[in-house]
Amino acid sequence: MDDVTPKIETVNLNLHYGGFQALKDVCLKIPSRHVTALIGPSGCGKSTLLRSLNRMNDLIDQCRMAGRILVDGQDVLDPVTDLIALRRKVGMVFQRPNVFDLSIYNNLRFGLRIHGMLRKRSHILETIQSGLEQVGLWGALKDKLHKNARTLTLEQQQRLCIARVLILKPDVVLLDEPCSALDPIATLRIEELLGVLTQDYTLVIVTHNMQQAARASDYTGFMYLGQLIEFGQTPQIFTNPQEKLTENYISGHFG
């Protein structure tokens, strides 16, 4: 970790939903161009932490954050932060594929449009092709771009959602349980995709599936009751965790 530049760093991050403290002094350095997994029992704060990184929690009433979240050294909790630009730079993929009831083409065009990235039609098509290629869908869908996206398999829909994020040229992609709606084979294929994407992107994944964290990530953070208990290289966390709580959780003793 020491030899890798952090893409994102949280410094004493505290987050309250009203009177409930969901994150407690979280200090975390997310290495650039690697997969970082956040694991922990339900309600431990891992999704909250993930959503903080591009300030999606701002959409929740009574959410207050204190501390610092540095993305490329810039504190995104600064009130002057351009949230639209932040969410383009730090994109997000959700649990269930949330494709719009539109064609595949328009699903992808939509993001380009709202981010003012629409130019010539040929350029749009090029961008869409590159997005679909990155997620391994171009071959299957190139002749079906005007088909409704909801007719795709769940795996294809989730890949499309990832493509929709990628064509906005983010640096970081946050993934909140991206495989929970998928079967094991589709899950493995999405994990393989994550590995390929680290050539160009920094990925942070929240997962309930420890096997997935172990298999698909380079770094793992274990969270419990709003605290980051342990963070380290994934093989170290799964062979020799330094904290008893981590050991108990990954061995299935609680959670």
Added chain:
Amino acid sequence: MTRESFHEHIQELEQDVVGMGQMVITAINRSIEALKAQDLAEAGRIVSGDELINRKRWEIEEQCISLLATQWPVATDLREMIAILNIVTELERMGDYAEGIAKITLLHGNEPLVKPLIDIPIMAQKATSMLGRSLEAFVKRDAKTAEAICGEDDEVDRLHDQVYHDLLTGMIKDPKTITLATYLIWTAHNIERIADRVTNICERVVFLVTGKMPQVSVSKY
């Protein structure tokens, strides 16, 4: 790690196991040559060189542990990891036997050999040949060859009995030779054990390929 790179990783580990096997074969051959030539300096180098074999075993084992913990292999992949862990343990012990022969050479010193070394080098040649081929069978997933190699252990046992008998006869005739002859009996015993451990590797190959533990009881000892 993708499944593809996991499998590439396993293949690299296989090559590491073969490489470790080569280190062990070299150590065995050198230990016999050193005994034959009564080359004490070479024997000393073999003793200290065993550390490299031990280190290789730990390196491979560490990688296996990491893959087991993070990749959660099942079926053939799981059996392969178990096979590798067992094979490197066998190889490490064989390295210790080679080191043991080198230590015997040091104990023997410059005293003349009680008899010319003929059968012991043949035993070593057979044992190392079995070892090399057992690792080939491992890489090629060749259970049939692995089982056949187990049968060759009988020949090493037969040679061991012959060496033992010859040396015992010599000791009865001339009790002054007892100490030096005992060293040679230990040497023959070490090689006999190496061949036995090759049969353990072969059993692992059969387990890897078929998923069944073969009941190959080959050793008389």
